[in-house]
Amino acid sequence: MLFFAFSFQAFILGILFFLKRKGDRVANRLFGIFLLLFSYNLLYNCSYWATNKGLYHPHLLFTNLIPWISYGPLLLLYIRRVLYQKKLRLKDGLHAIPTLSIFIAYGDFYILSASEKLQTARQMFFSQEITLGKIYRDYIILIIILIMFFYIGLIYNEYRKYKKENFSSHKRLWVLSLFTCFTAYVISFSLYFLLGYLKLMTLAGDYTIGYCIVAFIGIVSYFSFMQPDIFSGKKIIPYIKYRKNGMLESFALEMKQKLEDLMGIEKVYLDHTLTLDKLADLLNLSKHHTSQIINKYFQSNFFEFINNYRIKEAIVLLSDTSNTMNINEIIDATGFNNRSSFYTAFKKTTGMSPTSYQKSFSKES
CATH class of the missing domain: 1.10.10.60 (Homeodomain-like)
Known part of the structure; x- marks a missing residue:
C-alpha cells in the first residue's frame, strides 16, 4: 500500500510537471516523463509482489524494462537543460537508442494476446535457439545496469564541468541532489540482481529498489510543495542553512x-x-x-x-x-x-x- 500510494503521488506529480507552464517547459516535460516512469515502475513492482511474479498480469511482462533503460537518458537531458538551457538537438536523439532497442527486442511480444505472452515468455527462457535478439534478452539486465552506470558517468561529468564555473549556483545543488538519489537507486538496483544471482537474497521478497524510488519521489514532492520555484531556477534549495561549518x-x-x-x-x-x-x-x-x-x-x-x-x-x-x-x-x-x-x-x-x-x-x- 505504501508503494502504491507513492506510485499514485509520482503519477500526479508527473502530470503536473508535464503540464506546468511556468519555468522551462522542455525541462518540466522531461522531468514529468521521468516521474511518470518512476510511477509505473512502482506500480509494476506492486503487481509483481502481489501476484506470482506478474504471471497473473501477462500484459505487464517485460514492460518494466522500458523505464529502467530510459531513466539515465531522460535525467541527463533534463540536467543539461537545467544547467545550460540547451535546446534539444537532432543528435540528442541518440539517447533514445537504448529505449528503442527494448521495443525492437520485445516489440513482437508486446502486441501478443495474454495467453500468447505467457507461452512465448516460457519459450524465451527455455529456448536453445541462438540469435542476436536472444543474446540481448538473456543479458538484458546486465546491459541495463551498464547503461545506467554509463549515464551516471555522463551526468557527473556535466555536474563537474558546471561546478568549476558556478561553485555557488543553486542549480548545482539541485542537480547534486538528483544525481545522488539516482546513483543510490542504480546501486540498489545492481545489488538487488547481483545478490539474487548469487542466491544471497530472494528477489521476490526484496523491496530495496522500491524504497529508493519512494525516497526519490518523497524528495521531489517536498521541493514541489515547499519550494516550488526551485524548478523554475529562481530559488535555492530550502535545507541550506548558513551556519559556521x-x-x-x-x-x-x-x-x-x-x-x-x-x-x-x-x-x-x-x-x-x-x-x-x-x-x-x-x-x-x-x-x-x-x-x-x-x-x-x-x-x-x-x-x-x-x-x-x-x-x-x-x-x-x-x-x-x-x-x-x-x-x-x-x-x-x-x-x-x-x-x-x-x-x-x-x-x-x-x-x-x-x-x-x-x-x-x-x-x-
Missing part, C-alpha cells in the same frame, strides 16, 4: 561578497523599485536566505541595509560643492521614493538634516 558557511560568505558587489559596483540600490524579492532574484537566493545574510553579516534589515547605501551616496553628492543638484534631485538620484523617508534616514545616520549638512559644506568652502 564547512562549505555551507563558505557558500554564505560567497553570497555576502556577491551582495557587496551588487551594492558597491553595480549600485542596484539606486533602483527606486528595488525590493527584497528583486534582490533575492539577483542573488539567485530565496527571500528568506537573502534576509538571513543581511541580518547575519550586516546586522540590519533589508530597508536599513539599502537606505544605508543610499544615504552614503547622498552624502557624496551633498559634500560635493561643485554639484548643482537640489535636494529633490538628490532624493531621486539616490533611489528614495519620497522626501520623508530620505530625511528620516539621513538624520538617523548623520544626526542632521540634508539641508543643514549641505550648508555646512558650503560654509567651509
